[in-house]
Amino acid sequence: MCSFAVDAMLGKLALWLRLTGHDTFYGVDTDDDELLRVANSENRILLTSDADLHGRAVKSNIRGMLVRGSVDEAVVNVFIEFGIAPTVDSTKSRCSKCNGELIQLVGTEKERIRDLVHRRTYDYYEKFWLCKDCQSVFFQGGYWRNILEYMEKIEVLMRERRDV
Ligand SMILES: [Zn+2]
Secondary structure, rough: OEEEEEEEHHHHHHHHOOOOOOOEEOOOOHHHHHHHHHHHOOOOEEOOOHHHHHHHHHHOOOOOOOOHHHHHHHHHHHHHHOOOOOOOOOOOOOOOOOOEEEEHHHHHHHHHHHHHOOOOHHHOOOOEEEEOOOOOOEEOOHHHHHHHHHHHHHHHHHHHHHHH
């Protein structure tokens, strides 16, 4: 599976890469030099909307892709280019906040996050995911439907693209 280094302008794209299970370096404060350094040293594909930065990556023999257009177009183009399926499997997703690995907690294991979420949330949901790095807790709340709907939308756009 590909890993990525994503420039600060492409936060939504970074989010979708993490949700689809890809190890994605991203920070709002990351400058070009650091992004190039990380892509190079960690063998990550550099995704940027900046032609100059893309040019620097190419010169340094770093695999990169110039990403243009709306968020939808960026997601579609990157998913097609790197063969990424538009599906979010929560057992493989990375932490949307920090890219850390998630631990799935089922049944009595959810005890571990009892103090980290609201009581009602704790009682209502059976499955939780805990980030190993930043200790954020995730569950399939209201936003989960939005995630699935967006991936369906991307799937349709990808199919249209292939049919052209
Ligand atoms: Zn995290």
